[in-house]
Amino acid sequence: MGGLLFVLTLVAALGAGLVAGIFFAFSAFIMTALGRIPAPKGIAAMQSINVAVLNPVFFTAFFGTGLVSLAVATAALFNWSSPSALYLLAGALLYIVGCLFVTMVFNVPLNNKLKAVSAESAQGASVWSEYLTTWTAWNTVRTIAPLAALPYSS
Numbered sequence: 001m002g003g004l005l006f007v008l009t010l011v012a013a014l015g016a017g018l019v020a021g022i023f024f025a026f027s028a029f030i031m032t033a034l035g036r037i038p039a040p041k042g043i044a045a046m047q048s049i050n051v052a053v054l055n056p057v058f059f060t061a062f063f064g065t066g067l068v069s070l071a072v073a074t075a076a077l078f079n080w081s082s083p084s085a086l087y088l089l090a091g092a093l094l095y096i097v098g099c100l101f102v103t104m105v106f107n108v109p110l111n112n113k114l115k116a117v118s119a120e121s122a123q124g125a126s127v128w129s130e131y132l133t134t135w136t137a138w139n140t141v142r143t144i145a146p147l148a149a150l151p152y153s154s
Helices: 002-036 039-052 056-078 085-115 122-153
Strands: none
Touching: 002 039, 002 056, 002 085, 002 122, 039 085, 039 122, 056 085, 085 122
8 A cells, every 4th residue: 555655645746736836826917917907808718717627637637636635535544553644634635625625615606606797797897806806815725725735745
């Protein structure tokens, strides 16, 4: 199990780093750039991004890392006497809760709310204003969680 756990942990760490980098770009500059252009164009761009992200490459990185993290957490629980078990469990849970859970509970509903408005409408502008701050705040949590998981996963 030692070799397999090492490979799983390495894959989880690489995946967490990759996903953190994707989310970092949004919090660091993409959302700022979208907020600087007229609301209808920013809304339309984000609506397009939210459709484009639903692809096998992103899903493999995002959900695949979640599955591997779940395997690492399970291995940590079954090898609880190991000195690294607590660290492996902490890293896995940081990714699962801070990334997957936050996405499903906070970011996806905001994406759905943005999807439901017309980019040209007054309602769209109102939703967009809230979206820029709230979505970005939760996205920053999704950036920090997998980064915080890295020391525990490696």
